[in-house]
Amino acid sequence: MIRQVTFVLAMFVFGCLASPTYAQAPMIQTQVPGYYRLQLGQFEITALHDGPTAMDAQLLSNIDAAEIKRLAARMFAAYPAMQGTVNAYLVNTGTHLVLVDAGATKAFNPNLGNLLENMQAAGYTPAQVDTILLTHLHPDHIGALTDADGKAVFVNAQVFTAKRESDYWLGKDNAQAAPANRQPMFKAAEAVATPYLSSGQWQTFSKETALVPGIKPVAAYGHTPGHTAYEIESEGQTLFIWGDVVHVHAVQFANPGAAIAFDVDQTMAVETRRNIMHKVATDKVLVAGMHLPFPGIGHVRMDEPEQYSWVPVEFQPYAQNK
Numbered sequence: 669m670i671r672q673v674t675f676v677l678a679m680f681v682f683g684c685l686a687s688p689t690y691a692q693a694p695m696i697q698t699q700v701p702g703y704y705r706l707q708l709g710q711f712e713i714t715a716l717h718d719g720p721t722a723m724d725a726q727l728l729s730n731i732d733a734a735e736i737k738r739l740a741a742r743m744f745a746a747y748p749a750m751q752g753t754v755n756a757y758l759v760n761t762g763t764h765l766v767l768v769d770a771g772a773t774k775a776f777n778p779n780l781g782n783l784l785e786n787m788q789a790a791g792y793t794p795a796q797v798d799t800i801l802l803t804h805l806h807p808d809h810i811g812a813l814t815d816a817d818g819k820a821v822f823v824n825a826q827v828f829t830a831k832r833e834s835d836y837w838l839g840k841d842n843a844q845a846a847p848a849n850r851q852p853m854f855k856a857a858e859a860v861a862t863p864y865l866s867s868g869q870w871q872t873f874s875k876e877t878a879l880v881p882g883i884k885p886v887a888a889y890g891h892t893p894g895h896t897a898y899e900i901e902s903e904g905q906t907l908f909i910w911g912d913v914v915h916v917h918a919v920q921f922a923n924p925g926a927a928i929a930f931d932v933d934q935t936m937a938v939e940t941r942r943n944i945m946h947k948v949a950t951d952k953v954l955v956a957g958m959h960l961p962f963p964g965i966g967h968v969r970m971d972e973p974e975q976y977s978w979v980p981v982e983f984q985p986y987a988q989n990k
């Protein structure tokens with residue numbers, strides 16, 4: 669009897685010891701590469717993440733502080749350092765490889781400056797890009813154009829910007845007349861433009877005519893004097909890359925009247941935002957924005973007159989986007 673009890677007990681203990689154990693896997697602690705791809709007619713669109721940034725609530729004006737706080741809470745957004753993002757977009761038309769904007773440098777913000785790494789992860793090299801379209805010449809849109817030595821990174825690309833944008837930021841008189849806190853922006857624009865100007869790769873435009881087949885500029889002045897959106901169209905499908913129409917999504921969709929300190933002309937920037945939001949919401953156009961939560965592609969829904977919501981795309985395998 670004692671022998672039997674001992675045997676059962678031994679089996680019980682053995683059973684406990686032999687029960688399956690679970691391996692402790694290490695934490696990976698890295699994010700997936702920062703790109704997202706979708707098809708637009710015959711075109712391939714790749715959103716590229718340059719990095720995250722924070723926008724302080726104090727940068728917003730034409731809206732009271734309590735309202736900013738209320739809108740941030742409504743969107744579960746951090747406050748007062750509100751979530752921001754820097755994106756750029758690669759468009760492969762089949763005949764042209766077009767980069768719309770070029771992020772920031774790590775010197776500008778160490779969290780940014782990841783565009784080239786993400787472009788490589790997405791399967792492309794800077795040498796393959798033949799066209800660069802700039803929405804405007806702020807430092808968070810031109811950073812990857814030159815390397816740390818000031819040399820051109822996109823050696824085979826023609827770089828396009830609106831003539832009035834180029835004239836404003838590269839104009840010596842404007843730089844001298846600008847307040848001290850804007851001086852670095854003029855310097856950054858000049859530093860980036862210089863190698864492309866000297867190689868004849870810096871191009872300007874004054875009309876809304878196609879720059880490559882299927883892509884045309886659309887004036888969206890206000891944020892900067894020549895701020896430009898780009899309309900991408902293939903087989904009847906349209907993507908409207910609107911640049912900096914929105915900086916703080918948690919606030920400016922619900923209240924398009926809120927302006928940001930970086931606007932060169934706040935009144936015009938607000939008017940442009942109102943007009944563009946109304947149009948893309950009414951026409952149900954797919955939109956991409958440089959400071960919208962990555963990948964920054966989606967639709968704008970009108971909730972009430974002058975009040976909108978951002979409806980981002982849902983993740984999909986590439987082949988099912990069509």
Ligand SMILES: [Zn+2]
Nearest residue numbers: 806808912958
């Ligand atoms: Zn910007």
